[in-house]
Amino acid sequence: xxxxxxxxxxxxPDNHSDPFDLEAYLARVGHDGPAVADLATLRAIxxxxxxxxxxxxxxxxxxxxxxxxxxxxLAKLVRRRRGGYCFEQxxxxxxxxTAIGFDVTRRVARVxxxxxxxxxxxxxxxxxxxxxxxxxxxxxxxxxLAEPLPLIAGEYDSAGDRWRLRTSDWSPGWELEVWRxxxxxxxxxxxxxxxxxxxxxxxNHYTSTHxxxxxxxxxxxxxxxxxxxxxxxxxxxRRRLRGELVxxxxxxxxxxxxxxxxERFMIDLPEGAVLKPIExxxx
Numbered sequence: 001x002x003x004x005x006x007x008x009x010x011x012x013p014d015n016h017s018d019p020f021d022l023e024a025y026l027a028r029v030g031h032d033g034p035a036v037a038d039l040a041t042l043r044a045i046x047x048x049x050x051x052x053x054x055x056x057x058x059x060x061x062x063x064x065x066x067x068x069x070x071x072x073x074l075a076k077l078v079r080r081r082r083g084g085y086c087f088e089q090x091x092x093x094x095x096x097x098t099a100i101g102f103d104v105t106r107r108v109a110r111v112x113x114x115x116x117x118x119x120x121x122x123x124x125x126x127x128x129x130x131x132x133x134x135x136x137x138x139x140x141x142x143x144x145l146a147e148p149l150p151l152i153a154g155e156y157d158s159a160g161d162r163w164r165l166r167t168s169d170w171s172p173g174w175e176l177e178v179w180r181x182x183x184x185x186x187x188x189x190x191x192x193x194x195x196x197x198x199x200x201x202x203x204n205h206y207t208s209t210h211x212x213x214x215x216x217x218x219x220x221x222x223x224x225x226x227x228x229x230x231x232x233x234x235x236x237x238r239r240r241l242r243g244e245l246v247x248x249x250x251x252x253x254x255x256x257x258x259x260x261x262x263e264r265f266m267i268d269l270p271e272g273a274v275l276k277p278i279e280x281x282x283x
Contacts, residue, residue: 018071021078022099025092028052028078037101039129042136043147047226049093049138050146054083054265055222057208057215061275066208068200070095083267085215086139087204090123093138103128106195108203112186117170121203122188126151135165135176142222142231143178143187159226160243219257219278221265230264235280237264253282
């Protein structure tokens, strides 16, 4: 008999989806300004997206597949007001920006998290405006960008953190880093290779189904604004204000876990949702 939480296959993008509902997306992220392809609009939408659509992997923790069809992403993240992880989040942002008229390029990055580059498992975006490319990423969890960064080597202050973009000495491409504990901490590497749909399918399949994936092993949620970062890893909740840790809580029961999801991450799971048990969180 199959387990209630048997790993389900990640699904394939569908090229026969309905037209993108830009109006519903803009309402979801709270953008009531102009929808034009300029830097001010890009920044406003990026900030609105990360502040209102939480990063989370709870479908995986419920034994559900991560679907990448455009209609499925729109239904989950916009109409049902859930969150998602990078393949969902940055696909949604890409569809919205493309509908507005932005020049959007997808890249599949190699995650570092302070170590050597791993497999291509993270979807991020480059958006070009008047010849200048900007790094846009609404799907990197607790280390997510709050706003776009110009693709120019240098250091940038944003959302209480210091960031650095530099050309890579590992392989031709770029490194995104954040200043952490007195040194530069590598987040991910990305290059210039074109992305095809199967890159997303392969990456999504690994991150959502492989036993070694942190998203299979853990419950994860995050939400970012220009001033605050909320993160949740299993039972550990943290809130940072302008880069400083101001609140930390160890959650020990399921009721409190669900309360924190709603109150801090705006995630209201469907009635009857059952998450895979996690050590340290009582039913």
